[in-house]
Amino acid sequence: LQFNTAGTSKPAVSSPDIKDISETSGMATASVTDDGGSEITEKGICWVISTASNREPSKENTDGSYLADPKTGNDISVQMNQLIKGTRYFVRSYAINKNGTTYSATKEFTTYETFAPSVSGIKLSEIAETAATATATITSDGGATVTEKGVCYHTDKATPPTIDHTKVISTAQGNKISSRLSNLSKGTLYYIRAYAINKNGVAYSPVSELRTT
Numbered sequence: 001l002q003f004n005t006a007g008t009s010k011p012a013v014s015s016p017d018i019k020d021i022s023e024t025s026g027m028a029t030a031s032v033t034d035d036g037g038s039e040i041t042e043k044g045i046c047w048v049i050s051t052a053s054n055r056e057p058s059k060e061n062t063d064g065s066y067l068a069d070p071k072t073g074n075d076i077s078v079q080m081n082q083l084i085k086g087t088r089y090f091v092r093s094y095a096i097n098k099n100g101t102t103y104s105a106t107k108e109f110t111t112y113e114t115f116a117p118s119v120s121g122i123k124l125s126e127i128a129e130t131a132a133t134a135t136a137t138i139t140s141d142g143g144a145t146v147t148e149k150g151v152c153y154h155t156d157k158a159t160p161p162t163i164d165h166t167k168v169i170s171t172a173q174g175n176k177i178s179s180r181l182s183n184l185s186k187g188t189l190y191y192i193r194a195y196a197i198n199k200n201g202v203a204y205s206p207v208s209e210l211r212t213t
Contacts, residue, residue: 008037010102011095013076016045018109023085026109030093032074038097044068045078050088050108057092058103066094086113114143116201119177119194122151122208129186129213136194136205138175144198151179153192153210160207161193184212 012034020027028045046057048064057064067078076093083089089111093104120137127133134151152167168179177194184190190212194205 006037008097008099010099011036011038011040011097013043013093013095013102013104015104016076016091016093016107018091018107021109021112023112023114024083025079025081026083026089026111028076028078028080028091028093030076030104032076032095035074035095036097036099036102038099040074040095040097042068042096043076043094045076045080045091045093046103047080047089047091049084050090055090057090057106059094059101083111085111087111112143114198114200115140117142117144117146117196117198117203119196119203119205121206122192122194124192124208124210126180127210127213130184131180131182132184132210132212133178133180134192134194134208134210135179136177138177138196141175141196142198142200142203144200146196146198149177149194149196151177151181151192151194152204153181153190155188155190157191160204161191162204163195163197163202167195181210186212188212 014030016028016030046066048057052063069076118140125133150169152161154161154165170177170179172178190210
């Protein structure tokens with residue numbers, strides 16, 4: 001009689017795919033393609049920032065992070081959180097059985113970065129004794145949703161107008177800003193700016209002057 005003992009090996013794992021990337025997070029998915037003939041005791045994703053001294057992501061790399069996927073089966077899915085916006089990362093998937101740890105080839109991705117919006121200069125029209133129309137354009141939303149837009153104004157030359165002064169919110173569609181200013185004083189000089197707000201802050205146009213008739 002003759003027989004062969006069983007031969008097991010380290011597992012094999014696919015490179016991760018990165019999706020749902022935001023400013024501070026991303027989803028990494030991969031799969032264990034071969035368990036090496038032995039039970040997989042742990043699987044997951046490890047990542048490291050591209051500027052780290054050790055750019056090779058692993059469980060042992062103290063410059064990076066890793067997260068195990070506790071679900072059963074061969075699929076690996078990990079949500080990477082608390083990332084830095086506008087930053088490049090290196091990512092590997094891993095799997096462990098009794099023979100050791102296997103890492104995939106390295107993938108890379110960059111988190112998004114958004115900014116405050118930008119606004120064009122104001123155009124004035126329909127100027128009367130106590131009213132005027134101010135229009136402007138949001139030239140960039142900064143990569144984030146604009147939550148408010150409009151025009152702000154006051155009569156103090158020493159300080160530019162802000163949203164803390166008198167403001168008129170615009171309901172114009174798209175990237176257009178249009179506000180009808182009313183209850184003004186006749187024959188008065190006003191300082192006026194358009195503004196737009198997203199999650200990163202407030203952007204203002206250059207200051208314009210409005211003199212009512």
